Each structure stands twice: as structure tokens, then as C-alpha cells.
Amino acid sequence: xxxxxxxxxxxxxxxxxxxxxxxxxxxxxxxxxxxxxxxxxxxxxxxxxxxxxxxxxxxxxxxxxxxxxxxxxxxxxxxxxxxxxxxxxxxxxxxxxxxxxxxxxxxxxxxxxxxxxxxxxxxxxxxxxxxxxxxxxxxxxxxxxxxxxxxxxxxxxxxxxxxxxxxxxxxxxxxxxxxxxxxxxxxxxxxxxxxxxxxxxxxxxxxxxxxxxxxxxxxxxxxxxxxxxxxxxxxxxxxxxxxxxxxxxxxxxxxxxxxxxxxxxxxxxxxxxxxxxxxxxxxxxxxxxxxxxxxxxxxxxxxxxxxxxxxxxxxxxxxxxxxxxxx
Amino acid sequence: xxxxxxxxxxxxxxxxxxxxxxxxxxxxxxxxxxxxxxxxxxxxxxxxxxxxxxxxxxxxxxxxxxxxxxxxxxxxxxxxxxxxxxxxxxxxxxxxxxxxxxxxxxxxxxxxxxxxxxxxxxxxxxxxxxxxxxxxxxxxxxxxxxxxxxxxxxxxxxxxxxxxxxxxxxxxxxxxxxxxxxxxxxxxxxxxxxxxxxxxxxxxxxxxxxxxxxxxxxxxxxxxxxxxxxxxxxxxxxxxxxxxxxxxxxxxxx
Numbered sequence: 001x002x003x004x005x006x007x008x009x010x011x012x013x014x015x016x017x018x019x020x021x022x023x024x025x026x027x028x029x030x031x032x033x034x035x036x037x038x039x040x041x042x043x044x045x046x047x048x049x050x051x052x053x054x055x056x057x058x059x060x061x062x063x064x065x066x067x068x069x070x071x072x073x074x075x076x077x078x079x080x081x082x083x084x085x086x087x088x089x090x091x092x093x094x095x096x097x098x099x100x101x102x103x104x105x106x107x108x109x110x111x112x113x114x115x116x117x118x119x120x121x122x123x124x125x126x127x128x129x130x131x132x133x134x135x136x137x138x139x140x141x142x143x144x145x146x147x148x149x150x151x152x153x154x155x156x157x158x159x160x161x162x163x164x165x166x167x168x169x170x171x172x173x174x175x176x177x178x179x180x181x182x183x184x185x186x187x188x189x190x191x192x193x194x195x196x197x198x199x200x201x202x203x204x205x206x207x208x209x210x211x212x213x214x215x216x217x218x219x220x221x222x223x224x225x226x227x228x229x230x231x232x233x234x235x236x237x238x239x240x241x242x243x244x245x246x247x248x249x250x251x252x253x254x255x256x257x258x259x260x261x262x263x264x265x266x267x268x269x270x271x272x273x274x275x276x277x278x279x280x281x282x283x284x285x286x287x288x289x290x291x292x293x294x295x296x297x298x299x300x301x302x303x304x305x306x307x308x309x310x311x312x313x314x315x316x317x318x319x320x321x322x323x324x325x326x327x
Numbered sequence: 328x329x330x331x332x333x334x335x336x337x338x339x340x341x342x343x344x345x346x347x348x349x350x351x352x353x354x355x356x357x358x359x360x361x362x363x364x365x366x367x368x369x370x371x372x373x374x375x376x377x378x379x380x381x382x383x384x385x386x387x388x389x390x391x392x393x394x395x396x397x398x399x400x401x402x403x404x405x406x407x408x409x410x411x412x413x414x415x416x417x418x419x420x421x422x423x424x425x426x427x428x429x430x431x432x433x434x435x436x437x438x439x440x441x442x443x444x445x446x447x448x449x450x451x452x453x454x455x456x457x458x459x460x461x462x463x464x465x466x467x468x469x470x471x472x473x474x475x476x477x478x479x480x481x482x483x484x485x486x487x488x489x490x491x492x493x494x495x496x497x498x499x500x501x502x503x504x505x506x507x508x509x510x511x512x513x514x515x516x517x518x519x520x521x522x523x524x525x526x527x528x529x530x531x532x533x534x535x536x537x538x539x540x541x542x543x544x545x546x547x548x549x550x551x552x553x554x555x556x557x558x559x560x561x562x563x564x565x566x567x568x569x570x571x572x573x574x575x576x577x578x579x580x581x
Contacts (some may be wrong), residue, residue, distance in 0.1 A: 195438065199439045203427075203428060206422065207411075207428075208410035208411045209420055210497075211447060
């Protein structure tokens with residue numbers, strides 16, 4: 001399928017999904033739970049651009065995600081700040097603008113950390129990104145303007161810009177983000193950039209020797225990956241209405257955005273999508289029916305099972321099954 | 328096998344290395360290496376294990392950074408340039424242990440240097456169709472066309488070496504370093520690789536062959552350079568170079 005066609009198809013799928021859910025589902029809780037699953041589609045797709053395509057394991061999803069969330073918190077407080085210091089009345093900033101800003105902030109952070117850490121390989125890169133998460137969290141904890149360690153209450157606007165409640169609005173925005181993220185991931189996969197990233201994953205020295213500017217390509221990957229994670233985090237303050245460092249930097253974000261592509265399959269855009277729908281839904285169902293503490297246990301067990309039985313994820317399983325059938 | 332034609336180089340200097348030195352901590356891997364390679368030459372580079380042959384290639388290709396010395400390639404200084412920039416200037420290499428892109432089929436393995444080196448040069452733009460055609464052509468040259476859609480793991484050792492060479496040649500180099508392209512191959516396989524290298528040389532590519540297999544080096548090279556413990560101890564016509572007493576001592580002992 002050509003790229004343009006693919007964008008049209010996933011755009012249509014996203015639109016159909018939004019319209020159908022709004023037509024047939026009125027239960028608020030569905031949107032509340034569905035939002036998280038779709039958020040994970042964005043996060044795991046973003047993670048996979050660096051982790052799956054380029055072969056660099058990022059354990060700092062929390063840092064990029066929370067930076068997006070906190071940039072929204074800052075923008076949320078900005079009108080009040082402007083009013084109190086300059087006496088000028090400023091319109092509240094709309095959420096789509098916040099999402100864009102969150103993307104820029106986290107994208108810049110991706111570029112910066114990429115520059116500092118991309119000389120590291122394998123487990124050392126993973127440790128550096130985990131450390132990044134702790135550094136950013138420490139900064140936020142000590143930043144009083146956004147509530148420090150106490151956290152900050154965010155009051156949603158009384159009315160959503162589209163019909164329905166605010167949670168439906170958040171759900172719609174996140175679905176659009178997911179469509180954009182998946183579209184970008186797939187375009188990269190089929191492009192010159194994607195082939196270059198894959199050559200880095202396979203053998204970085206050989207890639208350089210073949211003329212691939214490895215550092216530049218890796219920086220592109222960290223920037224896109226970080227920006228998408230930040231965009232996924234930007235609506236978080238309005239989703240939770242109470243933003244605090246402990247929950248926004250939660251390790252679950254990092255663990256899940258690694259686990260979902262691994263379970264789904266890392267070499268293709270569809271892997272993270274399958275992984276996050278599957279794992280995200282199981283987690284949401286388990287939260288309601290059993291307990292919320294069980295989430296990470298489920299992830300852990302599934303991760304171990306997949307690493308042992310199907311190291312190439314569900315996509316890998318399907319491919320090898322097809323190959324056997326064809327022979 | 329083509330006969331040894333001494334001095335097939337055109338005389339024009341392609342690569343000029345002066346006083347190149349490289350240390351790893353306290354260990355001096357290369358010490359004041361001077362080397363001049365003329366366009367069109369076939370230079371054999373030999374030396375016992377650990378004498379610095381691969382380190383020299385790594386320094387010249389930008390994988391490692393030499394602390395001292397200057398390298399001038401086709402009239403331009405290379406100091407400070409990183410590996411992919413040198414590749415784009417026309418310096419290619421194959422690796423001692425083949426490093427194929429294992430997740431891709433052979434065509435994509437060849438497409439990488441075409442997309443990132445040939446197409447990155449100013450004034451060059453190959454269309455997708457031209458790239459596909461060139462991939463096919465390069466694989467045919469090394470008799471791998473029938474495996475074009477396979478992955479590197481399906482290849483034999485000799486095929487892996489050929490892929491390694493094809494990928495290096497895809498960058499359209501003026502100078503090619505073949506780092507032990509024949510290690511571990513059988514006699515007939517060595518002949519096959521030598522034939523490929525000879526043809527590339529006839530097409531105008533200057534070749535530096537790093538090799539342990541003396542018969543191959545002797546029949547291929549128009550000039551021989553011998554490295555021992557990071558020093559150049561001989562440089563000249565192959566028959567003369569190996570009769571050099573220092574070389575005999577290095578290889579056979581006192």
C-alpha cells in the first residue's frame with residue numbers, strides 16, 4: 001500500500017472509531033479506560049521508532065511523557081500568571097496547542113538527550129535513559145510553580161469544544177494522535193530513513209561504512225520518538241485533573257511502552273498497535289475485575305512468556321506461521 | 328589468474344599517509360606509518376597477527392581516530408572526518424568479520440550504500456528503478472543474484488564475503504580496503520574472490536588487500552607492504568619485500 005493510501009485508510013479507521021463509539025457507547029467509563037489504551041498506542045509506537053527500528057532501548061518514556069504533561073500544566077497556569085503580573089487578560093490556551101507545545105518540549109529533550117547519550121550502546125543507553133527520567137522528575141519535584149512534590153490540581157474547562165463531555169473530547173484527541181503516530185511510524189518504516197535506521201540496528205559500523213550518517217539518523221529518531229511521547233502526555237493534566245510527579249513519572253509508562261512492542265513485534269508498525277491494544281485492554285479489564293495492583297504482574301508474566309516463546313512478538317508468530325503454511 | 332603486472336598504477340598519488348600513529352592506552356598500535364598509494368595500484372598489506380593491519384584500515388576509514396599523522400585522499404585531507412563522510416569521498420572497506428545487515432534481504436543490503444553514499448554525492452541522483460537495477464547488477468557480479476531475496480543468514484561463508492565486497496563496491500569507491508576477505512575459505516573460493524577483486528581493479532578501483540594467505544597476496548599485489556608491531560618494515564615489489572631479512576625474521580623467527 002502506498003503511503004498516501006495508508007494515511008487515508010488509518011484516517012478513515014480513526015474517524016470511524018470515533019463516530020461509532022460516540023454513536024453506540026454512552027458509558028463514561030468506556031472513554032476513561034479507552035483513553036489509556038489509545039494513549040499506549042501512541043507511547044509504544046513512539047518507543048518503537050527508537051527501540052524497534054533503531055535498536056536503542058529507551059527506559060525513559062516517563063520523562064518524555066511527563067514533560068509533555070507538565071508543559072501543559074505550565075500553559076494551563078500561564079493566563080493566571082500573566083494576569084497577576086501584567087494585569088492583562090489572556091485567553092485560556094486550547095488543548096491542541098498544548099499538545100503541540102508538549103511535542104516540541106519533549107522533542108527538544110529527545111534531541112538533547114540523544115546528543116548526550118547516543119554514544120552509549122545497549123544496556124548503557126537504557127541505564128542513561130532511566131537516569132534521565134529520575135533527573136527530570138527531581139527537577140519537577142523542586143519546581144514550585146507546577147506544584148512540586150505536592151502535585152497540582154487542574155480544573156477542566158466547563159465545556160468541551162466538541163459535543164459530549166470533556167472525557168469524550170480527550171478520547172477524540174488521543175485517537176487523532178494515535179492515527180498520526182501510527183502514520184508517521186509506517187511512513188518511516190518504508191522510507192530511506194527507515195532503511196537507514198534498520199542498518200544502524202543491524203550493525204552500526206557497517207552502516208557508517210556504507211555512508212549512513214548514524215548519529216544524525218539516531219538524533220532524528222530520538223526527536224520524533226520523544227515528541228510523540230510528549231504529545232501523548234500533554235492532555236494528561238486534564239485527564240487526571242490532579243497531576244503529581246509520582247504518578248506522571250510512573251515506571252509503568254516505561255515498562256509498558258517497552259513491553260507492548262516486544263509482545264506485539266518490534267520490526268513493524270502494527271506490532272506496537274497490537275501489543276498496546278492487547279496488553280492495555282487486559283490491564284484495564286484486570287483493574288476493574290481483579291485489582292489495579294495486578295497490572296504490572298500481568299505485564300511481567302506476558303513479557304517473560306513472549307521473550308521465551310515468541311521473541312519476535314505476535315507479528316513474528318504470524319509471519320512464521322504463514323511461511324510454514326506456504327511451504 | 329592474471330599475471331603480476333608490476334606497477335600498474337598510473338603514478339598519480341591517490342592516498343598519502345604521513346607519520347600516522349595510534350595508541351590504545353599505553354600500547355602503541357601504529358607508530359609513524361608513512362604510505363603512498365598510487366591510483367590503480369593493487370597493494371598487499373601483510374603482517375603477523377596484532378601487527379596493526381586492521382588498526383591501520385580502521386584509522387584510514389575513520390572507524391578509529393589516529394592521534395598523530397595526516398592522511399590526504401585524492402588531494403583532500405581526511406583528518407577529523409567521520410567514517411560515513413570518508414565513504415562518500417570514495418573510500419570503501421569490507422570488514423574482516425562480515426557485518427551484513429542481517430534483518431534485510433541482499434537487495435536491501437546493497438540499497439543502503441546506494442541510497443546513502445551514491446545518492447548523497449552532489450550531482451548524483453538514482454531513481455528507484457535505477458537503484459533496483461544497480462542492486463541486481465552488483466549481486467550478479469558476485470554471483471548472488473539468485474539469492475537476492477534471501478537474508479544473509481542463508482548464505483555460506485564465501486557468499487557472505489562476496490556480499491561484503493558487493494556492498495563496499497556499491498559505494499562506487501576509488502579506493503577499496505579488502506580486510507581479510509579470504510580468511511577461512513577453500514582454495515577454489517579464494518580464486519573466486521581474487522577474480523572478483525582483479526575485475527574491480529581493472530574497472531579502475533585501487534585496492535588494498537589485507538591478507539594472511541601468502542599465495543593470494545603474492546599473485547594479486549603489485550606492491551607489498553609489511554607491518555610488524557606497528558612499524559612498517561618493508562614496502563616494495565612483492566618478491567623483494569618478502570626477501571627482506573626483517574620480514575623473514577618476523578615470519579620465521581631468528
